[in-house]
Amino acid sequence: MALVGKVWIFPLLCLAVVGIIIHASWQDLSSSIRWTAVVRIRDIGETPGPGLGLRATASVPETPIPVMYKKNFTKLPQWDFEEVYNVDESPRKTTCQHSLWKSVETDPNYRTAFIPNIRLFMEKNSINMSEWNRLSHFNNPFGFMEYHYDDVMAALKLIPRPTEPLILQKTGGDGCVRCAVVGTGGILNGSKMGKEIDAHDYVFRMNAAAIDGFEEDVGNKTSVYVHTAHSITASTIFYKKFGYKGAPHDKGIKYVLIPEGMRDFQWLTSLVKGERVSVGQYRGWRPGPYYGGQFNESRFYVVHQDFLRYVRNRFLKSRVLSSAHWAMVRPTNGAFTLFLALHTCDTVDAYGFMTENHRDFSNYYFEKAVKTRVIFYTNHDYNLEKDTWKKLHDSKIIKLYQRNSSIPATEKPKEP
Numbered sequence: 001m002a003l004v005g006k007v008w009i010f011p012l013l014c015l016a017v018v019g020i021i022i023h024a025s026w027q028d029l030s031s032s033i034r035w036t037a038v039v040r041i042r043d044i045g046e047t048p049g050p051g052l053g054l055r056a057t058a059s060v061p062e063t064p065i066p067v068m069y070k071k072n073f074t075k076l077p078q079w080d081f082e083e084v085y086n087v088d089e090s091p092r093k094t095t096c097q098h099s100l101w102k103s104v105e106t107d108p109n110y111r112t113a114f115i116p117n118i119r120l121f122m123e124k125n126s127i128n129m130s131e132w133n134r135l136s137h138f139n140n141p142f143g144f145m146e147y148h149y150d151d152v153m154a155a156l157k158l159i160p161r162p163t164e165p166l167i168l169q170k171t172g173g174d175g176c177v178r179c180a181v182v183g184t185g186g187i188l189n190g191s192k193m194g195k196e197i198d199a200h201d202y203v204f205r206m207n208a209a210a211i212d213g214f215e216e217d218v219g220n221k222t223s224v225y226v227h228t229a230h231s232i233t234a235s236t237i238f239y240k241k242f243g244y245k246g247a248p249h250d251k252g253i254k255y256v257l258i259p260e261g262m263r264d265f266q267w268l269t270s271l272v273k274g275e276r277v278s279v280g281q282y283r284g285w286r287p288g289p290y291y292g293g294q295f296n297e298s299r300f301y302v303v304h305q306d307f308l309r310y311v312r313n314r315f316l317k318s319r320v321l322s323s324a325h326w327a328m329v330r331p332t333n334g335a336f337t338l339f340l341a342l343h344t345c346d347t348v349d350a351y352g353f354m355t356e357n358h359r360d361f362s363n364y365y366f367e368k369a370v371k372t373r374v375i376f377y378t379n380h381d382y383n384l385e386k387d388t389w390k391k392l393h394d395s396k397i398i399k400l401y402q403r404n405s406s407i408p409a410t411e412k413p414k415e416p
């Protein structure tokens, strides 16, 4: 796709992006995936600064490109390297006969969308100068647009290196790692799904994952908890009245941070250092206590910008991205969590995610007493997500928990 015209006004330095685009062929998935790597080299920048000659070959940039601003773009900019993603060397190996990848491989739409070995997490050395410059073209949380190199890099250098993968392979039994991803949807109220959820090898939760008093419906086990600085702090304030006390802190739990903005890098810095936040929105706050004594560098994961962008570009590309509100629009934390599970587990069962009949239930499962409508915030495309869960379910890639309401709808449904 073409670059947005305005972009060229930027005095871009001679930025070279080397992209490796991987095409998979899905003939025999678990044993012999064949990979073809195509290396593309692009030189961007027509107006080199003084003293910089145009180079014929790709060069390693040594300085950050000038900061780019969201308001310079009237819709989501399209870069030639939009679809360049970091990948890991080889896809996860599995001996599972019922792996969701069997369904992916036979699905005409999804087989080309999924990249089984897309890189999920970043660590302290992930971002060098060419990576910084590439990712500076994408707005947060998909990259570092509007951010200053020194501010972000100081935090990125502290990112721990986890001692093991998020999800471990299973040696015994049928070798299938079964995961449950539990959203906060009202469909779970009165569902009695708790036992079934806990029976999974791993249970993923996110945001206001209330458990105390809701065990019968949602279970009591959390293996992976996905959050942002905002979600982990705001949830305890907003949902306290429903009995939500804070993020789960099961022994050995793995925490995953979605770095959605500058405040997350500031939060991360203080969390790792065990200090109060020194700058920004959470200045003076202490992150540590939000993790109930279970924060441990060897079990803390920070999601890679490329993975977040891959999820948006290939599965949840909202039409609103072509509007002036483009920079606000991103998939929900629940969506990112579901895709994280899809790329780490063999089977994924989704509970508490939006279904066609979501109006029959309250917004959140912990709202037992009053039925509130799902609030459609403009920064998320809930209809697109709802339709996507249904499609993934119909393609047998996930199992989506759906149920007919036992309570008649009180209001006539209308389009939001």
Ligand SMILES: *[C@@H]1O[C@H](CO)[C@@H](O)[C@H](O)[C@H]1NC(C)=O
Pocket: 060, 086, 126, 127, 128, 129, 130, 131
């Ligand atoms: C920068 O990091 C990327 C991604 O890890 C890697 O492919 C590239 O070779 C690195 N570049 C340099 C100059 O080290």
Ligand SMILES: *[C@@H]1O[C@H](CO)[C@@H](O)[C@H](O)[C@H]1NC(C)=O
Pocket: 220, 221, 222, 250
């Ligand atoms: C969940 O409930 C079961 C059964 O009551 C109990 O054995 C287990 O310890 C609980 N797990 C957690 C993490 O609270």
Ligand SMILES: *[C@@H]1O[C@H](CO)[C@@H](O)[C@H](O)[C@H]1NC(C)=O
Pocket: 163, 296, 297, 298, 299
């Ligand atoms: C962090 O987790 C690792 C691995 O589970 C463990 O060996 C270590 O003792 C833990 N550190 C702390 C401070 O709890």
Ligand SMILES: *[C@@H]1O[C@H](CO)[C@@H](O)[C@H](O)[C@H]1NC(C)=O
Pocket: 189, 190, 361, 362, 367, 368, 369, 370, 371, 372, 407
């Ligand atoms: C939650 O479930 C209970 C038990 O099924 C039901 O009585 C109650 O009305 C439900 N609450 C809402 C808001 O739907």
Ligand SMILES: *[C@@H]1O[C@H](CO)[C@@H](O)[C@H](O)[C@H]1NC(C)=O
Pocket: 402, 403, 404
């Ligand atoms: C909901 O009701 C419809 C029509 O009565 C039925 O066909 C469908 O199987 C039910 N779905 C579930 C999840 O119970």
Ligand SMILES: CC(=O)N[C@H]1CO[C@H](CO)[C@@H](O)[C@@H]1O
Pocket: 006, 009, 010, 069, 071, 072
């Ligand atoms: C080319 C262009 O429009 N540049 C503007 C991008 O946004 C920054 C910050 O608002 C302005 O200072 C630039 O003039």
